[in-house]
Amino acid sequence: MIQFILRRLAVAIPTLLVLIVVSFMLMKMAPGNPFAGEKNVPQAVLDNIFARYGLDKPEWQQLLEYVYNVVFRFDFGPSFQYRDRTVNDIIAQGFPVTFTYGAWAFVLAALIGVSLGIVAAVRQNSWADYFAVGVTIGAQVVPNFVMAPLLVLVFTLWLRWLPGGGWNGGHWSNVILPVIALSTSYMANIARITRSSMLEVLSSNYIRTARAKGLPSRQVIFEHALRPALLPVVSYLGPVFVGMVTGSVVIDLYFSTGGIGQAFVNSALNRDYSTILGITVLLGALTIAANLIVDILYAWIDPKIQL
Amino acid sequence: MLADTRIDGVAKAEAITPTKGRSLWRDAGYRFVRNRAALVSLFVLLGVVVFTIVGPFFARWSIEKIDWSVVGNVLSKGYPSVETGHFFGTDEVGRDLYSRVIQGTQVSLMVGIIGAGIAVIVGTIYGAVAGYFGGRIDSLMMRFVDILYSIPYMFILILLLIIFGRSFVMLFVGVGLISWLGMARVVRGQTLTLKNREFVEAAIATGAKPLTVIFRHIVPNLLGIVVVYATLLVPEMILLESFISFLGLGVQEPNTSLGALISEGSRTMQYGTIWQLIFPLVFFVTILFTFFFVGDGLRDALDPKDR
Numbered sequence: 349m350i351q352f353i354l355r356r357l358a359v360a361i362p363t364l365l366v367l368i369v370v371s372f373m374l375m376k377m378a379p380g381n382p383f384a385g386e387k388n389v390p391q392a393v394l395d396n397i398f399a400r401y402g403l404d405k406p407e408w409q410q411l412l413e414y415v416y417n418v419v420f421r422f423d424f425g426p427s428f429q430y431r432d433r434t435v436n437d438i439i440a441q442g443f444p445v446t447f448t449y450g451a452w453a454f455v456l457a458a459l460i461g462v463s464l465g466i467v468a469a470v471r472q473n474s475w476a477d478y479f480a481v482g483v484t485i486g487a488q489v490v491p492n493f494v495m496a497p498l499l500v501l502v503f504t505l506w507l508r509w510l511p512g513g514g515w516n517g518g519h520w521s522n523v524i525l526p527v528i529a530l531s532t533s534y535m536a537n538i539a540r541i542t543r544s545s546m547l548e549v550l551s552s553n554y555i556r557t558a559r560a561k562g563l564p565s566r567q568v569i570f571e572h573a574l575r576p577a578l579l580p581v582v583s584y585l586g587p588v589f590v591g592m593v594t595g596s597v598v599i600d601l602y603f604s605t606g607g608i609g610q611a612f613v614n615s616a617l618n619r620d621y622s623t624i625l626g627i628t629v630l631l632g633a634l635t636i637a638a639n640l641i642v643d644i645l646y647a648w649i650d651p652k653i654q655l
Numbered sequence: 656m657l658a659d660t661r662i663d664g665v666a667k668a669e670a671i672t673p674t675k676g677r678s679l680w681r682d683a684g685y686r687f688v689r690n691r692a693a694l695v696s697l698f699v700l701l702g703v704v705v706f707t708i709v710g711p712f713f714a715r716w717s718i719e720k721i722d723w724s725v726v727g728n729v730l731s732k733g734y735p736s737v738e739t740g741h742f743f744g745t746d747e748v749g750r751d752l753y754s755r756v757i758q759g760t761q762v763s764l765m766v767g768i769i770g771a772g773i774a775v776i777v778g779t780i781y782g783a784v785a786g787y788f789g790g791r792i793d794s795l796m797m798r799f800v801d802i803l804y805s806i807p808y809m810f811i812l813i814l815l816l817i818i819f820g821r822s823f824v825m826l827f828v829g830v831g832l833i834s835w836l837g838m839a840r841v842v843r844g845q846t847l848t849l850k851n852r853e854f855v856e857a858a859i860a861t862g863a864k865p866l867t868v869i870f871r872h873i874v875p876n877l878l879g880i881v882v883v884y885a886t887l888l889v890p891e892m893i894l895l896e897s898f899i900s901f902l903g904l905g906v907q908e909p910n911t912s913l914g915a916l917i918s919e920g921s922r923t924m925q926y927g928t929i930w931q932l933i934f935p936l937v938f939f940v941t942i943l944f945t946f947f948f949v950g951d952g953l954r955d956a957l958d959p960k961d962r
Contacts, residue, residue, distance in 0.1 A: 359798065359801060359802070362802065363801075363806065366802055366806070367806050370806075370811070371811070371814060374811075374814050374815065374818055375814075375818070377818060378817075378818040488943070488947055489890075489940050489943040489944050489947065490940070491894055491897070491898070493897070493898060493901040493914070493917065493918070494917060494936065494939070494940075496921070497917070497920075497921030497924065497932060500921075501924055501932075505924070505925055590807060593807065594807065594809040594810075594898075597809075597902060598898070598901060598902070601901075601902060602921070612810070612813075613902060613903075616813060616814075616817050616904065617903075619817065624814060624817070627810070628807070628810040628811070628814060631810060632806060632807050632810070635806075635807045
């Protein structure tokens with residue numbers, strides 16, 4: 349087990365370093381410098397600013413210092429746009445919001461998706477099955493940035509039940525629409541994957557044996573069939589996580605929830621390079637970590653993988 | 656006498672219709688045509704493509720011309736109508752939505768096709784080479800793909816668009832950078848099973864060089880899976896582009912794309928100008944739907960064991 353984790357880490361850590369280096373170099377390739385305003389700033393002042401942000405050193409040294417600060421001190425440096433805030437401040441402000449609705453969406457997508465898939469597979473060709481399949485097909489073509497306006501149209505403009513935006517300190521009424529918009533398409537995909545793998549497992553010989561020796565249906569499904577049927581779902585959780593991280597940008601933008609995605613788009617439009625870089629690196633690290641956890645989880649569940 | 660003529664007749668009939676071999680592609684064609692959803696989708700998709708080609712000839716307004724008689728009261732005057740020449744109505748600043756939707760659809764289709772094209776060319780060659788040579792080359796090449804895969808490409812793509820400016824070229828480059836990764840993995844897996852077959856062995860025994868084996872013997876046998884995967888890749892690429900356009904980071908005004916139009920429409924729907932959301936949305940959903948069904952039909956047709 350430990351060896352397996354170490355092998356995976358041997359891929360994950362270089363990946364993270366590549367990500368930091370590539371993003372850093374892209375930032376350096378950007379034309380102009382972040383302090384080139386309309387006013388003519390005297391060279392001496394510019395030199396001072398550059399020195400303060402460490403931009404007067406050779407680029408390889410800047411890169412090394414950046415990597416060192418990020419990895420060992422979790423310090424993403426100062427923001428280029430807001431003089432009194434660091435990138436860490438901006439992240440600390442947005443992250444809890446994103447985490448709140450992201451975690452809800454993740455849990456909801458997994459729970460409802462798996463349940464729907466199981467029901468559809470166990471009662472194949474019933475109305476529940478057709479419902480699940482229908483929802484799955486529909487949700488494939490309704491990504492979160494289409495779902496969000498549609499939800500607001502129905503629940504805010506027509507029914508007037510829920511607010512169409514804002515965060516309000518995480519009040520439940522503000523959380524519902526973002527969570528639904530973010531989770532729907534993944535919920536549908538999880539349901540589809542669960543259904544097809546459950547169907548495959550249910551038609552296998554050992555399930556027939558279990559039924560033949562007279563086990564109750566519930567025990568067959570939950571104790572014998574569920575674990576192998578969930579394997580493809582577990583391997584899909586990595587992409588779900590990535591999708592939710594990128595989806596948070598849409599959610600933040602559309603619902604004005606003030607999460608990390610909003611900070612990303614704002615800094616992108618303001619050319620606040622250090623903030624873009626910081627958020628990219630942080631979310632990249634989270635993605636890589638999530639994939640690592642999914643890998644380990646998969647190996648743990650699947651008896652066929654030798655650790 | 657009687658027997659003779661009958662034999663004659665049979666012989667004649669045989670001479671007229673020599674037994675045709677049923678190739679894999681012909682079989683697949685039959686299976687595809689029998690799949691009604693896929694066939695209908697294919698025709699709808701062709702209809703959309705024809706519309707984007709023929710449609711502009713009927714347009715009475717260009718994508719950027721502002722109809723000043725509508726400006727200010729888009730709700731009461733800018734609705735879809737044949738008399739004013741705005742078949743799909745106008746957008747918030749009085750530009751003709753008909754022309755803009757056509758351009759958006761063209762951009763979406765182009766992005767999808769270019770992304771899939773790059774995936775087919777680069778991904779197939781990369782995957783086939785990695786799979787065929789195996790060993791250290793294989794693990795090195797696929798490790799590289801793994802690393803690229805686990806980077807949150809959406810953020811890198813946004814970074815690219817900010818730094819090098821938003822343009823069609825940059826968008827296509829970004830899409831192309833990403834699209835081939837999955838294809839390379841699929842093709843490599845298939846190559847691994849193909850390279851131990853007798854016909855490859857025979858080719859090697861006759862002295863064919865490795866590259867000849869790959870391009871003459873392995874790649875043609877991969878075409879089925881490549882076609883299926885490419886078709887399913889197109890909607891993914893369209894989703895990707897729309898996502899970026901929705902954030903306002905896609906192509907620049909006055910050019911537009913379906914994602915940008917949906918974004919505009921969803922911002923203005925609260926004023927009652929619902930057609931600004933509906934028309935782009937219908938085209939968007941139609942394209943995605945039909946591509947999914949065509950891809951599904953192709954998969955069923957080319958991979959009968961999967962049914």
